[in-house]
Amino acid sequence: KKSYGIHVWGEGNFIVEDGVVKVNYGNKPSLIDLTKGMREKGYKGPLLFRFPHLAAQNVRTLFKHFERAKKEFNYKGKFKAVFPLKVNQFPGFVIPLMEATKDLEYGLEAGSKAELILAMSYTNLGKPITVNGFKDREMISMGFLAAKMGHNITLTIEGINELELIIKEAKRLGSPTPKIGLRIRLHTGGIGIWAKSGGYSSKFGLTSTELLEAMDLLKEHKLTDRLSMIHFHIGSQMNHISPLKKAIREAGNIYAELRKMGADNLHAINIGGGLAVEYSQQEGQSSRNYTLEEFTNDVVFLLKEIANAKDVQEPTIFTESGRYVAANHAVLVAPVLELFSQEYSEEILRLKEKNPPLVQELYDLYRSISTKNAREYLHDALDHMESLLTLFDLGYIDLTDRANTETLVHLIIKKALDLLRNKPSKEIKAILDRVQERYLVNFSLFQSLPDYWGLGQNFPVMPLDRLDQAPTRSASLWDITCDSDGEIAFNLDNPLYLHDVDVENEEYFLGFFKVGAYQEILGMRHNLFTHPTEATVAFDEDGNYTISEITEAQNILDVLDDIDYDTKEIERRIRKLLEESNTIAEDEKKEILGELYLYLSENGYLRTINFSEGG
Template identity: 60%
Template sequence: MNNYGIDIWADDNFIIEDGVVKINYASKPSLIEMVKEIREQDYKGPLLFRFPHLIQKQIDKLFNLYNNAIDEYNYKGKFNAVFPLKVNQLPNFIHPLIKCGEKYNYGLEAGSKAELFLAMTYNKYGSPITVNGFKDKEMIHLAFIAKKMGHDITVIIEGLNELETILEVEKETNLPTPSIGIRVRLFNSGSGAWAKSGGIDAKFGLSSTEILEAFEMLEENNLSDMLTMIHFHIGSAMNTIKPLKNALKEAGHIYAELKNLGATKLNAINIGGGLAVEYSQFQRTLQYSLQEFANDVIFTLKNIAKQKGVEEPNIFTESGRFISASSTVLITPVLELFTAEFDEEHLRLKEINPPLIEELRDLYNDINSKTALEYMHDSIDHLDSLLKLFDLGYIDLEDRSNAEILTNLIIKKAIWFLEVDDYDELKRIDNKIQEKYLVNFSIFQSLPDFWGIKQEFPIMPITHLNKNPTRSASLWDITCDSDGEIGFDPNKPLFLHDLDLKKEEYYLGFFHVGAYQDILGMRHNLFSHPTEINVIFENNEVKLENILESQKIIDILEDIDYDTKQIKEVLKKNLDNNTYKILKKYLHDNSYLKTTWS
């Protein structure tokens, strides 16, 4: 049976048992059980399940990896981590994250004023806050206020102008000065899809000359003791470890040189993110173990500190994707199979049919396990010929319809025989037997990284896993945009089941969607976020909490600055009360489609 690579990407978080996907935790509930429970509460459309226990697992793993390495190499520095809010700022994710990280003093990283307000409000005192990204005077002033509130906050400067602004605010206010970090622009870059975030041409960071100028400015203004951190980031989700080693050496020497120049309070290196997530369903893409990653960080920085005669730095990381990706699963129903109309009851055969139509009838009636492959190929060739005859005006629309129906009936019958006798041969010809699955979601809202950069996500049905999937599948979302499709890729094929949706439900799960997808999602066609559910385990049993319903149409319109009062007034004109009540009900529902299994 096809396990959809669950042994590659799932990290034992999800398993297949009894033909369904289950959560490999506590009572091991199945995803379909949770979907049915939510549907019984009349929540329609796609569902976004969040699993705080997986956030906890990743935070535990991150700190254990580094603390193991610290013990292994007798490292004198400490390990710290912050979660970059840009990865997922939504409250159903952030509130559990903060609770999960309490015992480690796990902090937050802010890259905008709004994110800084969140960090100032919800970050636990004693846990670090780092501030990255470009900043104006207001944002830097906010950091001073956060320091006065008692937060352990470090402002990472991205340019000399930001340092000048810090000096201005320090002179103009009586507020305590936050710690200062310098983002360094390294020569070395990372690997993978986000490698351009590092390297000499990177968007962020100070050059060697600017680093020296920054330190001189701090000394001249008696603030050199506020310099506590240098920061670099060479790429998200790096699939190889060599670029990290090179970057660590470069950053480690910059740290040591600044220490020897007199930066006595400099005590930390923030290595940014980089820990990869395994998204592939087909082969492992990571070329290192997670413990190897942590070991290399500790070993490299320890050697440089020893070589240069400086104290071993504390280490900060911002591996947001690693923490968040696995914690969220999108589940949505298949609404329609586009060959569903190709059944015998729709045939419009005549007393006298074109010869190729009669040959298709014979193929359909005579097909067996020995002839299945041959007849399927013949039927596809016949259909091609008949479509050309239609274009030339030699057959009519009824003939064309009959050709399409008979060909698809032959393909389905052949699949049934081949599934039993020659499944490998069936997979070899998957381009010939594709099925289009209409799925009740928006790719632009829920999988923007697929649309934008073709990011791969694990996709699989959550039921029917005790049967071989026999249809090579393309997925269509419900937007009116041709880009709203996950097309069939023969190099990374998705096979799904052939079934009658009038008789049984069929849900697809999209995994590893907890990083960036929620917040990057766009309201194309004015589809809002799916209904969110937090899955909590108490006394070994599952509880579904904090249900946040998909946004109502009227609220979406208000969010994009329409006068909703005016909309209601216009719609109400020329309608009786009963009709308007129906219309109003629709306005207060979400945009996703409503069907039997929706």
């Protein structure tokens, strides 16, 4: 039995029960049932399930913890938060999130013009909008328009030139002027693989001199009352808490200094995002060294301490946690199409009348292997394989002998694993890890797990069923792109073991968890594989689930249209080639065209393999 570390990463949101993984909410549907439901509706290929209740729950947990910490330390400042759109801009995520958090001081953060339009459209009026990132005059005027629409918007400036633009726009457009935030350049650096956002060499933020300059400019143009927030972000997926504590001390003191210089409406410190998510599937390999309780306690305690020491009001605390809010809301389900070693069966052996002695010996091992001798025979088989492959390289055996060698060794491994199922040992594991099974999975790693490809970020992965049976194969996962990078190799530090299934006769699905942050928008259309079909699983008050908001993976023509092909031209070219062909009979042409049109209207993920219903 194996739970794939669900107690480490699952946070109680997914559980293993009756051999399947279930959503631990409402009537607890299993992911395998949800998947089968979608496939019965005709949606083949990879599926992305969204669980909006998890995103809403994450926001509430964040608020609850800050409220608890505030109470504990008798903190008088408020707590507010925004969701950074860069983490997930998709409607299936953003719209339900805003709907579910109306009662909280919760809004959206935008980092580009398109994101700002989303924030203006979907932030509940009066809830905070913050705008980060580099801005031109047009983006700043959009901020003024949002303020005119009644939005509670703060433009966080990344450099003095942006402040100068705000001053110009304030003269042109008059009030209401958006609130102004200053992004500060900390001397504290970030840590972890995403840690380029903090520190002196950071791309973002104002130096101390620039802060003084900004104060002068604000005073000169009578806009000091608009300065309401200072902001920093030390990097995503903070695995340690100490850099954050340093950054808070630094920011807290800057806040106090600016207030003393006359920034009377400066009342908020925005500590950015970075709250880490547990991606680990291994006990003792945690992705972060702090809990949410510790995180919130540290922030509140430190800010209180600084405010009291410097005798300024306790600031409103803002966060922009994105990964923490979005990651667990989405699960990718991908069908296994093939196990490579299944090509090896007894029927394909091409034994000769007289085989080379080592091949004959392999055959004898295969025939006589038993529980008692399994381990020894396995060793012998692997040794013989090495020798036989060398003999082939030296020209002493032929291709048929080599094929028989490969087949026999695979058959022996399979038989041995089966015989030793109840006697796992370190040594067997070591052998297994050498002879991994390769699972071909119907998805694109580039499209659906780009951070695995780019940064080696692990995402929890497990089969959706058979969880009451021991998995026997060390697994490496191959996606269907024609790129050798499209592989999740077997890794001894984080080993994945899967079941030995006969996919020609039974289905086997893998779930990749916590893919709701960054992955969707960073996903690439390498090989022209588009986003998977997505569906929202929502629960009503009685805990019954419904599947809605199904967005099918793009069909081939739409994908080509997206990269600016004239798809009518493509259709014309295909039709012309067919019409002008003199090798195809006239009545056949129509049939072929019909079949081609069918393919053009389907998505490009695989559907059928080995003539059984795959995909």
